[in-house]
Amino acid sequence: MSLETNIKASIRDIPDFPKPGIMFKDITPIFENQALCNDIVNGFIERMDVKPDAIIGIESRGFLFGLLIANKLNIPFVLVRKAGKLPYKTISYEYELEYGTAKIEMHLDSLQKGWNVLIHDDLLATGGTADAAAHLVTQQGANVCGFNFVVGLEFLNGKEKLYKHSNNITCLAQY
Numbered sequence: 001m002s003l004e005t006n007i008k009a010s011i012r013d014i015p016d017f018p019k020p021g022i023m024f025k026d027i028t029p030i031f032e033n034q035a036l037c038n039d040i041v042n043g044f045i046e047r048m049d050v051k052p053d054a055i056i057g058i059e060s061r062g063f064l065f066g067l068l069i070a071n072k073l074n075i076p077f078v079l080v081r082k083a084g085k086l087p088y089k090t091i092s093y094e095y096e097l098e099y100g101t102a103k104i105e106m107h108l109d110s111l112q113k114g115w116n117v118l119i120h121d122d123l124l125a126t127g128g129t130a131d132a133a134a135h136l137v138t139q140q141g142a143n144v145c146g147f148n149f150v151v152g153l154e155f156l157n158g159k160e161k162l163y164k165h166s167n168n169i170t171c172l173a174q175y
């Protein structure tokens, strides 16, 4: 079976969570399957054109595979968190949500100028969160060399928001 088929077989659809009309893709069963976790990490690495200098993981499910990928590549892992969660000095970026705004942050000493950075999250929906993370990367003088996600919701066209940063966008399982 393909990696995509195996991932889809482990994802649980939860209708109307966290609010009516949302079909939540629950990836937690994946973490109970060590072989699949390994295949996912290797699948991400095989699909990279260049080895990045660092991996960014977006709170909170982006931390799970993000750190595993970074460790396997022997490169730094950098956390992007919701405002107010990181303890040291931060830079922040505010972006629009369907209703209101959200703010994310990164420690200001995490990236070096000129680094090629890959942004990872569990799921690409509208692309707003990954786009905001990309702004944090470029604010630090680093380059976004790509994005990767376990799941992509194609019908929401999130990739369109990310092409201005990089054309290198990988979703292992597409819906």
Ligand code: AMP
Pocket: 022, 023, 024, 025, 026, 058, 059, 060, 061, 121, 122, 123, 124, 125, 126, 127, 128, 129, 130, 158
């Ligand atoms: P977006 O900024 O719209 O691309 O949303 C991406 C973020 O929201 C990711 O961090 C996802 O974990 C989460 N997310 C959005 N939609 C879903 C969904 N249907 N199922 C699971 N997570 C979702």
